[in-house]
Amino acid sequence: MTPGAAVLPCAGDPAGALLVLAIVLPTAGFLLALSVGGGRAERVALLFLAGGFAVAIAIVAAIWRSGHALSYALGGWTPPLGIALRADGLSAVMAMTTALVVGAVALFGRQNFAAPAPGVEARVPLSFWTLLLAVTTALNLIWFAGDLFSLYVALELLTFTAVPLVCLDGRADTLEAALRYMLFALMGSVLYLLGTALLYSAYGTLDIALLSERVRPEPAVWTAAALMTAGLVAKTALFPLHLWLPPAHAGAPPAASALLSALVVKGSFFLLVRLWFDVLPGLPSRAPAELLAALGAAAVLMGSVLALRQARLKLLIAYSTVAQIGYLFLMFPLASGPAGGPVAAGALTGGMLQAVSHATAKAAMFMAAGVMAGALGHDRIAGLAGTARALPMSMFAFGLGGAALIGLPPSGGFLAKWLLLTASVQSGQWWWAAVMLTGGLFTCGYVFMVVGRAMGEKDASEPRIIAAPITGQAVALALAVISMLLGLAALAPLDLVLVGRPTLAVVACR
Amino acid sequence: MTGATLFGLCAAVLVGLGLYGAIVHHLILRRIVAFNLLGAGAFLLFGVVARRGTGAGMGGDPVPQALVITGIVVAFSATALAVALLLRLHAVRAAEDADR
Amino acid sequence: MTFALAFDCGLAVLILAMAIWTIAARTTFPAVVGFVAYGLLLTLVWMRLAAPDVALTEAAIGGGLTGVLLLGATSRLRATEPPAVSERPSVPFRLAVAGLCTLLSAAIAAVVLLLPDPAPTLAPEAAAKLSLTGVGNAVTAVLLAYRALDTLLESAVLLLALVGVWSLAPDRFWGGAPRSLALRHRDGSLSLLGQVLPPIGIVLGVYIVWVGADAPGGKFQGATIIGAMWVLTMMAGLQTPPEISQAWVRVILVAGAAFFLAVGIAGFWLAGAFLAYPTGFAKSLIVAIEVALTLSVAATLGLLVAGPPARPVRT
Numbered sequence: 024m025t026p027g028a029a030v031l032p033c034a035g036d037p038a039g040a041l042l043v044l045a046i047v048l049p050t051a052g053f054l055l056a057l058s059v060g061g062g063r064a065e066r067v068a069l070l071f072l073a074g075g076f077a078v079a080i081a082i083v084a085a086i087w088r089s090g091h092a093l094s095y096a097l098g099g100w101t102p103p104l105g106i107a108l109r110a111d112g113l114s115a116v117m118a119m120t121t122a123l124v125v126g127a128v129a130l131f132g133r134q135n136f137a138a139p140a141p142g143v144e145a146r147v148p149l150s151f152w153t154l155l156l157a158v159t160t161a162l163n164l165i166w167f168a169g170d171l172f173s174l175y176v177a178l179e180l181l182t183f184t185a186v187p188l189v190c191l192d193g194r195a196d197t198l199e200a201a202l203r204y205m206l207f208a209l210m211g212s213v214l215y216l217l218g219t220a221l222l223y224s225a226y227g228t229l230d231i232a233l234l235s236e237r238v239r240p241e242p243a244v245w246t247a248a249a250l251m252t253a254g255l256v257a258k259t260a261l262f263p264l265h266l267w268l269p270p271a272h273a274g275a276p277p278a279a280s281a282l283l284s285a286l287v288v289k290g291s292f293f294l295l296v297r298l299w300f301d302v303l304p305g306l307p308s309r310a311p312a313e314l315l316a317a318l319g320a321a322a323v324l325m326g327s328v329l330a331l332r333q334a335r336l337k338l339l340i341a342y343s344t345v346a347q348i349g350y351l352f353l354m355f356p357l358a359s360g361p362a363g364g365p366v367a368a369g370a371l372t373g374g375m376l377q378a379v380s381h382a383t384a385k386a387a388m389f390m391a392a393g394v395m396a397g398a399l400g401h402d403r404i405a406g407l408a409g410t411a412r413a414l415p416m417s418m419f420a421f422g423l424g425g426a427a428l429i430g431l432p433p434s435g436g437f438l439a440k441w442l443l444l445t446a447s448v449q450s451g452q453w454w455w456a457a458v459m460l461t462g463g464l465f466t467c468g469y470v471f472m473v474v475g476r477a478m479g480e481k482d483a484s485e486p487r488i489i490a491a492p493i494t495g496q497a498v499a500l501a502l503a504v505i506s507m508l509l510g511l512a513a514l515a516p517l518d519l520v521l522v523g524r525p526t527l528a529v530v531a532c533r
Numbered sequence: 534m535t536g537a538t539l540f541g542l543c544a545a546v547l548v549g550l551g552l553y554g555a556i557v558h559h560l561i562l563r564r565i566v567a568f569n570l571l572g573a574g575a576f577l578l579f580g581v582v583a584r585r586g587t588g589a590g591m592g593g594d595p596v597p598q599a600l601v602i603t604g605i606v607v608a609f610s611a612t613a614l615a616v617a618l619l620l621r622l623h624a625v626r627a628a629e630d631a632d633r
Numbered sequence: 634m635t636f637a638l639a640f641d642c643g644l645a646v647l648i649l650a651m652a653i654w655t656i657a658a659r660t661t662f663p664a665v666v667g668f669v670a671y672g673l674l675l676t677l678v679w680m681r682l683a684a685p686d687v688a689l690t691e692a693a694i695g696g697g698l699t700g701v702l703l704l705g706a707t708s709r710l711r712a713t714e715p716p717a718v719s720e721r722p723s724v725p726f727r728l729a730v731a732g733l734c735t736l737l738s739a740a741i742a743a744v745v746l747l748l749p750d751p752a753p754t755l756a757p758e759a760a761a762k763l764s765l766t767g768v769g770n771a772v773t774a775v776l777l778a779y780r781a782l783d784t785l786l787e788s789a790v791l792l793l794a795l796v797g798v799w800s801l802a803p804d805r806f807w808g809g810a811p812r813s814l815a816l817r818h819r820d821g822s823l824s825l826l827g828q829v830l831p832p833i834g835i836v837l838g839v840y841i842v843w844v845g846a847d848a849p850g851g852k853f854q855g856a857t858i859i860g861a862m863w864v865l866t867m868m869a870g871l872q873t874p875p876e877i878s879q880a881w882v883r884v885i886l887v888a889g890a891a892f893f894l895a896v897g898i899a900g901f902w903l904a905g906a907f908l909a910y911p912t913g914f915a916k917s918l919i920v921a922i923e924v925a926l927t928l929s930v931a932a933t934l935g936l937l938v939a940g941p942p943a944r945p946v947r948t
Contacts, residue, residue, distance in 0.1 A: 043907040050789055051894060057792065058887040060878065097782050098900070098908035104596070104758050104779045144878060146807040150800035157793050164786070172600050176786045179607050180793060183614060187797040190618070193804070195629060198622040202561060205615050209568050210555060212611075216604065217548065217575045221744055223597060224582040227753025243744045250737075536641040540678055541745035543645040547652050549738030554656040556730050559721045562661055562706055566668050569699060570652055573675055576687075581745065584682040586754025589761070592683030594754040595771035599780060602690050602772070602853055603787050606930075609694045610794035613937040616706045620940070621801040623710060 038085040039095030042108040042167045045078045045118060049159035056153050062138030064152040072122075072129050075159055079122035083519070086115045092523030094169070102230035107169040109232070111523030113375060114166035117293060120379045121162045123505070124285045124386050129155060131390050131498045132278040147191055151278070158184040158282060165290045171219045171229040171302070174294060178215065178258070182208040185287045188279035189271045200270035207257050207267045211291070214254030221247035222302075231302050238305045248306065251298055252315075258291035261315075261352060262322035265345045269329075272344060273337040277393020280337065281386035284344045289378050292351055299355065300371070300524075312355035319352025320458040327465030331472065336392045336402040339469055340385070346462060347381045347428060350443075353455050357446040366449045372520045373442030376512065380435030383506035384427035390499035391421040395477075398491045404473060409481025411474075413488040416496040418477050423503035425470030430463055435509025541581040547574030565615050572608045576601045641681060648674045662711070665703045672696030685849035686772045689841065693857035694934075701864060702938055705814075767916030769847030776851065777919045781908045785897065788890040788926060791933045795886070799877060802941035808878030809946045811939035815870030828871065834862035842927045846916065852923040853930060860934035867939065874939040876946060886936070889929030893922050 052071030056064040085093060092111040101107070110118070136151040138144065161180035168174050182205070190201035223229055225243040238244055260268035272284050295315075299308055326346030333339040354374025358367045394417040395410050396402035411418040427434035430441075440459055447455040481488070551571025558564050579597040586594030651671040658664035672695040679688035722730075759771045759779065766778040776784045802809075838858035845851030866872045875882050896918055900909040910918050 040901065040907070047894065047898065047907070050785075051891075053789065054792070054887045054891050054894065057796065058883045058891070060880075060883055095907075097906065098778060098910075099904070099906040100762075100779045104755055104762065106780055106782050144808060146800060146802055146804050150796060153796050154793075154800075157789070157796075160786075160789065172603075172780075173783055173786070176603065176607065176783055176790065179611065180786065180790055183610065183790060183793045183797055186614065186618070187800040191800065193621075193625065193801070195622060195625045198618060198625060198801075202615070202618045202622060205611075205618060206555075206561070206564055206568070209611055209615070210552075213568065213571050213575055216572075217578065217741070220575060220578040220582060220597075221741075223579070224585075224744070224748055225753070227586070227594075227755060242740075242747055246740045246744050249740075536638060536681060538745060539638070539641050539645055540682065541748075542742050543648060545738045545741035545745060546649055548741055549734040550649075550652050550656050552737060553730055553734040556734075557722050557727050558656075560661065562703070562710060563664060566661075566664055566703060567656060569668065569695075569703075570655055570671065573671070573695060576691075577675070577678065578741070578745075580679060580682045580684055580687060582748075582752070583684060585748065585752035586756055587683075588754050588756035589759075591756045591760060591771060594752075594756045595759050595775050596755045596780070598684045598687050599772050599775035600783075601684075601687050602776065602851075603783050605687075605690050605694050606787055606853055607790055609699055609934070610791050610937065612699055613702060614794045614797045616702050617798040617801050617940055620706060620709060 038089070039093050039108070041078055041082050041085060042093060042095050042110055043097070045075065045082065045163045045167065046108075046160055048075050048078060049156045049163065053153055053156040053160065056149075056156060060149060061144045062140070062142045062148070064144075064149050065133070065136070065138065068152040068156050069129060071156060072126055072159065076122045076126050079118045082110055083115045083119050086110060086112060086522055087519060090522060102170070103228035103233055106173055107230065107232070108167045109169040110167050112519045112521055113293070113296070115522070116375060116379060116520055117166045117289065118163060120382050121159065121166070121286055124282070124382055124502070125155065125159050127386060127390075127498050127502050128278050128282050131281070131495045134492050134495055135276060135278060150187060150191060154184045154188055155282075158188075158287070162286055162290055165293060169231050171222065171231065171234075175212065175216050175219060178212055178291065178294070181287060181290050182212065185283055188283065189275045191276055191279060194274075196270070197274035200267070200274045204267045204271040207264065211254040211256075211258035214250045214257070218247035218251035218254070221250070231297065234302050235304055238303055240306055244303070244306065248298070248303055248311070252295065252311065255291045255295045255298070256315075256318070259288050259295065259348060260345060261318050261348060262325055262345065263318070265322065265326070265348075268345055269338055269341040272341040273335070277389055277396070280341075280393070281389040284341070284389060285382040285386035288344070288348060289382060292348070292378065296374075300358070308359050309356070312359045315352045315355045316455060319349040319355075320455070322346060322349025322352070323458055323462040324465075327462055327469065330469045331465065334404060336396065336404050336407070336473065337389070339404065339473065340388050340392055343428065343466070343469065344385060346466070347377075347385070350377050350381075350440075350459065350462065353443060353447075353459065356452060357443060357450060357455065366446045368518070368521055369442045370446035371524075372518055373439045373446065375520045376435055376442065376509070377439035380427055380439055380506050380509050383502050383509070384424040384434075384436065387420050387499045387503035387506065388424040390495060390502070391417040391424070394491045394495050394499065395421075398489045400486065400489075404476055406485060407473065407476040408479035409485070409488060410477040412481070414491055414496070416493075416500055417491065418474070420496065420499040420503040422470070422474050423500075423507050425466070425474065427503070427506040427509075429466045429470060433510035434507045435512070436506070438510035438513050537581050537584040540577060544574045544577035544581060547571070547577065550574075561619050562616075565612060565619070568615075569608065569612060572604070576604055579604070644674065644677055644681065648678065661707050665700070665707050668703065669696055669700035672700065686770070686851060686854065689849065689854035690857065693854065693861055697861050698857065698864065698934060698938055701868075705938075765915065766910070766919065768919055770845060770849065770851070772849075773845050773851050773919070777922060778910070778915070781897070785890065785893050785908070788893065788930065791930060791937070792886060792890060795933055795937055798937060799941050802943070806942045806945055808876060809942040809944040810876045811874040811936065811941060812943040813870070813873050814864065814867040814939060828869070831862040831866050834858055834865075838862070838927075838931075842923055845923060846920055852926045856927040856930035857934060859927065860931040863931065863935040864938050867935070874936065877936070877942050878946065882932075885932045886929055889922075889926035892925040896922060
């Protein structure tokens with residue numbers, strides 16, 4: 024009798040096996056790329072990432088068609104002894120976003136991270152391609168793992184991929200930024216780990232579904248929740264723990280910046296959503312949700328003001344990330360309203376849509392900024408004049424990404440903010456709406472500051488702008504167009520985000 | 534009081550001490566050391582949980598014990614990466630100073 | 634008060650003293666020495682907590698390899714002013730942090746005192762399913778069967794950390810060997826130790842891996858001892874780290890995780906689930922995975938201590 028056959032009939036579920044594949048494929052790619060090395064790492068990475076893209080589409084399709092969550096018990100061992108993978112609507116949306124952005128980063132990275140000569144291995148290409156595969160493993164694990172300790176390992180995997188990406192160029196200031204990031208991230212992981220120890224001590228399981236049934240408001244749970252929230256907030260760079268983010272995200276190579284800002288910070292944010300809405304639904308969460316949103320509001324305002332004051336383009340985009348992360352946290356008090364109500368459902372969809380919309384828009388903006396910096400030889404905003412004429416495609420990508428951040432229709436940002444605004448008005452919490460509208464004005468300010476400069480006539484004394492390769496520009500533009508069209512998700516017959524959520528009625532969000 | 538409770542209290546103090554060192558030390562290497570101390574405190578907490586969960590003829594719950602083994606290896610990897618970053622930063626700074 | 638409890642009290646006091654010393658020492662070197670002593674004392678605690686598997690890991694990694702890493706860094710940074718995060722924090726800031734940390738300690742202590750009795754545990758369930766895995770050591774069953782995913786990912790974490798460390802090499806040295814670990818003043822006693830200990834340690838490590846299926850021990854414990862022996866011979870100057878671009882180095886590093894992954898995938902067809910073992914073959918497969926992982930983990934640990942490549946490729 025095999026444990027698989029004996030314990031769990033669903034272990035052989037073909038759709039559940041897709042979740043295993045989403046984690047196994049990039050891991051196998053990582054091992055293969057590292058062992059063949061040489062100049063072949065790039066080809067291995069592209070092949071395995073393409074496979075991963077197909078798997079992500081299949082997962083979304085399976086959840087869309089069936090209308091309920093997927094699960095898979097690894098090795099046939101059911102929780103609490105074993106580990107289960109689970110995919111609800113939230114995870115499917117994030118996995119699809121990951122496949123899309125990682126794929127775009129891979130295509131964009133080809134021009135910067137090619138092997139120096141056929142078959143010759145060099146430091147930067149090998150590191151980039153292996154890390155790109157590993158970051159996919161880590162993120163997919165975060166979206167799908169149903170066990171809090173496996174999620175700890177996933178968080179550490181994510182840190183170990185993100186930190187070396189920051190300092191690929193090996194300069195002292197990026198090394199310093201990477202080291203600072205590392206210290207923050209490690210602290211965050213240990214606090215998270217302490218929380219899991221306390222939860223296990225109280226309930227004897229780390230499985231999210233089992234915990235959600237057993238958790239009661241008691242000292243161990245409150246302490247665990249506080250520790251895990253603090254740790255994840257530090258990793259997500261929510262104000263006031265945001266200081267590590269701007270130098271790290273601005274100092275990394277453009278492809279890496281896109282990955283870090285678009286996806287890596289979303290990993291720990293996603294775990295916060297899981298923690299409060301799936302592990303601890305039994306906790307009266309009004310006060311902590313208000314606190315998180317207040318910090319988010321501060322992040323929106325501080326980040327935007329600081330973005331306006333930056334002299335360098337990449338730093339401006341990085342501070343904009345600090346502000347946009349703030350928006351994500353506004354969903355907590357709105358979505359923790361009366362469970363099952365349409366207000367909460369709308370806020371949750373709005374928050375996740377903001378995460379996806381920011382991921383695509385911000386990746387496009389970092390890529391476009393990278394193209395511009397490469398062509399200009401610098402990224403000073405004051406010296407951008409003439410860029411719009413020389414690099415129209417990149418400038419357009421930057422502008423479209425910016426428009427999605429501002430929330431112009433029909434962008435994903437528009438729909439996200441619309442849903443969050445509606446939820447805040449309907450629940451009588453208009454002050455969060457005021458924060459969103461003020462933040463939107465600031466976003467307009469810094470996006471137009473860049474676009475306006477770039478539209479200006481080039482000074483004859485400035486050096487010539489070098490032509491930039493077309494692939495990278497096209498990839499950035501494609502991502503920007505996607506973020507601009509994400510708002511059309513409102514027309515879909517099914518709200519994918521809400522699939523598999525027991526506490527929320529599956530209702531259309533309009 | 535049992536030995537497990539005693540070591541649980543010990544772990545609580547170690548966590549506080551480690552966190553303090555990891556925040557206030559201004560030398561990066563000292564922060565890395567403090568981070569390890571903090572991590573050991575967290576592992577010890579798991580160990581106490583394991584010890585309390587005796588049953589089925591075992592001296593403790595094997596699941597948290599296994600988690601600690603995984604955790605120790607992960608913490609070592611983190612330390613190795615952090616130390617390598619620190620040494621590289623130091624070397625690059627020294628080279629820059631020499632150029633000046 | 635029983636003798637056992639008195640012993641535990643003494644141990645706890647010693648550990649706290651070492652921890653305070655590690656945090657409060659004025660200079661780095663004594664602090665690191667304090668940390669190594671702290672790790673060794675923790676090994677005793679793990680024995681007292683009836684967790685010999687953890688004690689082995691803590692002794693080899695927590696005290697041993699981490700200590701080598703930190704002591705090496707200390708001696709390399711000693712010549713000049715080591716990198717600092719910022720200015721020394723102000724007294725009010727330190728007081729505020731101290732207050733916060735005290736609060737945290739108090740909260741955890743309160744939770745420890747309020748823990749449910751009887752404690753929730755998975756021990757009975759782990760014991761009940763033990764026969765399905767064929768192994769006698771429940772911790773090994775958790776690591777390689779019930780929670781095999783964690784262990785698979787952990788071997789990937791180690792490799793990933795190594796890629797991260799390598800990525801910090803100067804470009805001109807890529808593919809070359811890491812810096813020699815040999816201590817500058819060739820110490821006769823260390824050289825002797827480097828000749829005498831490794832054969833014993835390797836035999837011990839192999840034994841620990843071998844018995845791990847049924848008694849305390851297992852791949853990480855054995856691998857760390859073997860890895861530590863390798864580091865010792867390198868420190869004694871008897872061996873130098875290999876060039877990282879060599880194919881055999883890469884194969885040894887990746888082999889363990891790759892084999893584990895392959896067995897896991899084969900489980901789809903042979904046992905009905907990813908990471909499941911076919912009936913009757915569970916124990917032999919677990920032991921095979923442990924052997925493959927041991928070699929890879931030992932090599933990875935050794936190279937993590939050795940650091941990024943620091944010498945040009947010999948042509």
